[in-house]
Amino acid sequence: MDTLTIRRPDDWHLHLRDGAMLRTVAPLSAGFGRALVMPNLVPPVTTGAMAAAYRERIRAAGFARPLMTLYLTEETDPADVVRAHADGTIAAVKLYPAGATTNSASGVRDWDRIRPVVDAMEEHGVPLCLHGEVTDPEVDIFDRELRFLDTRLAPLRDMHPGLRITLEHITTADAVSWVLDHGVGATITVQHLMADRNDMLAVGLRPHHYCLPVLKRRRHRDALRHAATSGAKNFFLGTDSAPHPQHAKEAACCAAGCFTAPHALAAYAQVFDEEGALGKLEGFASLHGPAHYRLEPNADTVTLRRGEPLELPAHHGGDPRVVPFDPGHPIRWHVDA
Ligand code: NCD
Numbered sequence: 001m002d003t004l005t006i007r008r009p010d011d012w013h014l015h016l017r018d019g020a021m022l023r024t025v026a027p028l029s030a031g032f033g034r035a036l037v038m039p040n041l042v043p044p045v046t047t048g049a050m051a052a053a054y055r056e057r058i059r060a061a062g063f064a065r066p067l068m069t070l071y072l073t074e075e076t077d078p079a080d081v082v083r084a085h086a087d088g089t090i091a092a093v094k095l096y097p098a099g100a101t102t103n104s105a106s107g108v109r110d111w112d113r114i115r116p117v118v119d120a121m122e123e124h125g126v127p128l129c130l131h132g133e134v135t136d137p138e139v140d141i142f143d144r145e146l147r148f149l150d151t152r153l154a155p156l157r158d159m160h161p162g163l164r165i166t167l168e169h170i171t172t173a174d175a176v177s178w179v180l181d182h183g184v185g186a187t188i189t190v191q192h193l194m195a196d197r198n199d200m201l202a203v204g205l206r207p208h209h210y211c212l213p214v215l216k217r218r219r220h221r222d223a224l225r226h227a228a229t230s231g232a233k234n235f236f237l238g239t240d241s242a243p244h245p246q247h248a249k250e251a252a253c254c255a256a257g258c259f260t261a262p263h264a265l266a267a268y269a270q271v272f273d274e275e276g277a278l279g280k281l282e283g284f285a286s287l288h289g290p291a292h293y294r295l296e297p298n299a300d301t302v303t304l305r306r307g308e309p310l311e312l313p314a315h316h317g318g319d320p321r322v323v324p325f326d327p328g329h330p331i332r333w334h335v336d337a
């Protein structure tokens with residue numbers, strides 16, 4: 001199979017930022033229809049009104065069909081969340097444990113304080129997207145997702161059995177099992193399918209491989225590849241494409257995030273091809289996500305073509321410059337415009 005035509009994919013986890021970075025990256029999500037846009041701006045997108053205003057800035061910058069999220073804080077007003085979801089301003093709410101990742105300082109410290117808003121979300125069917133890592137500095141960074149499953153996600157699920165949950169950017173075999181056992185949704189990124197921690201650390205330290213949750217062992221990468229290509233409806237495409245200026249990545253203290261938006265779809269196709277599972281790409285990329293968010297799949301299609309290895313540019317943009325994530329092995333798929 002050298003060409004593949006599928007319903008147009010969506011990206012269920014995308015960072016578009018704001019200002020000059022937004023103008024640089026908004027036009028670069030090649031092949032995607034809709035994108036669930038993350039709210040971790042400075043200051044974060046915490047109200048329906050802020051989400052509506054951000055949506056207009058995104059459209060003006062060249063991404064036509066953003067789906068918005070609200071950043072959950074301990075002060076979030078349940079009525080505002082329910083209203084913003086009911087009137088179509090937001091598609092989901094995002095929970096960052098405070099300190100877990102880029103711009104998460106306003107996130108949740110005391111989980112008891114978000115109980116009323118999560119109750120309201122459960123009652124009104126508002127989806128919750130989770131950054132699934134504990135932030136206790138005593139917990140080893142490679143164990144933070146696993147620990148979250150036991151100490152945060154399991155109690156949340158028990159307390160709110162009707163809550164619609166997406167566990168974002170899963171990185172471990174443990175998360176794969178948890179998702180299947182509990183019937184929640186999960187996104188999987190390009191970098192977690194294509195790379196492991198050796199790729200990041202063993203041949204020099206590669207800052208453009210550094211994201212959170214951090215890349216894990218090879219066996220976890222393989223479990224994610226198996227999950228993504230299995231056809232299970234729990235798993236769907238979310239790039240977590242997270243642009244940072246080149247100087248913030250290539251630094252003594254490197255910012256977390258891999259920029260994959262322009263070549264992500266080609267990279268997913270490469271993974272599915274390597275796994276002998278191209279027939280499962282449409283489900284993962286274009287059908288399971290809309291089903292989870294109770295939306296129709298896109299009506300139009302996109303065609304992927306196998307050819308020469310993709311040549312990644314040294315950087316995108318000019319001011320700021322953004323360096324794309326290079327998996328270090330060939331991506332032979334191309335997205336027809
Ligand atoms: C994201 C970012 O830069 O906003 N970084 C990352 O490493 N994935 C935040 C996030 O999704 O954790």
Ligand code: ZN
Nearest residue numbers: 015038240242
């Ligand atoms: Zn993210």
